[in-house]
Amino acid sequence: GAGVSQTPSNKVTEKGKYVELRCDPISGHTALYWYRQSLGQGPEFLIYFQGTGAADDSGLPNDRFFAVRPEGSVSTLKIQRTERGDSAVYLCASSPTRENTGELFFGEGSRLTVL
Amino acid sequence: GEDVEQSLFLSVREGDSSVINCTYTDSSSTYLYWYKQEPGAGLQLLTYIFSNMDMKQDQRLTVLLNKKDKHLSLRIADTQTGDSAIYFCAEGGQTGANNLFFGTGTRLTVIP
Numbered sequence: 001g002a003g004v005s006q007t008p009s010n011k012v013t014e015k016g017k018y019v020e021l022r023c024d025p026i027s028g029h030t031a032l033y034w035y036r037q038s039l040g041q042g043p044e045f046l047i048y049f050q051g052t053g054a055a056d057d058s059g060l061p062n063d064r065f066f067a068v069r070p071e072g073s074v075s076t077l078k079i080q081r082t083e084r085g086d087s088a089v090y091l092c093a094s095s096p097t098r099e100n101t102g103e104l105f106f107g108e109g110s111r112l113t114v115l
Numbered sequence: 116g117e118d119v120e121q122s123l124f125l126s127v128r129e130g131d132s133s134v135i136n137c138t139y140t141d142s143s144s145t146y147l148y149w150y151k152q153e154p155g156a157g158l159q160l161l162t163y164i165f166s167n168m169d170m171k172q173d174q175r176l177t178v179l180l181n182k183k184d185k186h187l188s189l190r191i192a193d194t195q196t197g198d199s200a201i202y203f204c205a206e207g208g209q210t211g212a213n214n215l216f217f218g219t220g221t222r223l224t225v226i227p
Contacts (some may be wrong), residue, residue, distance in 0.1 A: 004157070033214065042119070042203050042217030043158065056214055091157070104215065106157035 002026075004107035006092050012113045013082055021077045021110045025094030032075050033104060034067055035091040043091055049075060082114045119218035121204055126224045133191040135221045137204030140185060144206040147180060148215065152201045161202070162188070166201045191223075199225045 005024040013019055025032050031050055035043035045059040049069045053091045057067075064082075069075040079086055093104035118140045125132045132183035139147065148163040164171045164178045164187075171178045177190040187204055201222050 035217075040123075040219070042205075042219050043215075045214040045216065046216050059214070103160045103163070104128075104158075106159070108155070108157045 004092055004094055004105055006090075006107035006110050008110055009108065010111045010113075012115065014115050015082060015084060017082050017114075019079045019082055019112060021079075021090050021092075022069055022110070023075045023077070023092030023094075023107060025073065025075070025092070027073075029094035029096050029105070030072070030093045031097065032069060033093045033095075034075070034077050035093065037089045037091055037109070039088075046077070046090075079112075082112075085103050087112055087114045118126040119204055119206055119216055121202075121218040121221045123219065124224070125224050126226060127194050128226050129194060129196055131194055133194045133198070133223055134191075134227075135189045135191075135202050135204075135223065137189075137218055138185055139187065139204070139206045139216075139218075141206055141216070142182070142185065146207065147178075147187050148205040148207075149176075149178065149187075150203040150205060150217070152203065152220070154200075157204065194223075195227050196225045196227055198225055 007022045019115050034046040037043045047067050048056040052072045064080045067077045089109040091109045093106045095104050121137045145166055148165050149161045151161045152158045162173050162176050164180050169180050175192045175210045178187045190195040203220045204214040204218040
């Protein structure tokens with residue numbers, strides 16, 4: 001596709017459930033990022049992939065959060081035992097190379113609501 | 116850690132100039148950025164400035180960087196209603212580390 005695609009656009013779940021959020025980056029972009037944006041806040045870095053490997057996962061808040069990118073393209077962010085505090089918009093971004101001017105191309109996000 | 120701060124709201128009249136300010140803490144940032152977020156849309160890069168520059172102009176946009184004070188500003192000339200959005204300042208871009216640190220965003224409202 002032309003841009004970064006994220007699914008689902010909205011997800012409502014109950015506390016304690018498992019959630020998967022998917023990101024399809026721009027074709028050919030080797031770097032992929034996950035951010036989380038809470039209401040009234042700026043995006044907060046979670047994890048960064050270069051190809052298939054997680055180059056930096058220092059932003060993941062705890063071990064309930066995990067992300068994969070098995071073939072170096074599509075990525076899935078997985079959240080176990082969801083909590084109400086996990087409610088946020090989860091943003092995915094991609095960029096062409098590891099070293100660039102920092103222009104990230106963002107998707108529209110997946111809004112997660114944990115009841 | 117990195118900390119990026121912005122004022123939350125700004126209102127201007129159509130045709131006036133808007134100035135959005137940002138302060139940051141990481142003096143090692145290679146680049147500083149302004150991103151725009153419109154309702155229901157993803158963040159979009161507006162402009163960026165390399166840390167060894169003090170000014171960059173791009174059509175209606177002027178970015179000023181005061182590295183000594185760690186202060187970044189975005190000036191929008193002849194502000195239009197279509198400029199209404201949330202503007203995020205971000206720092207980062209060190210070689211091999213592209214995770215950006217964003218401010219809380221400034222909501223710009225343009226009054227017709």
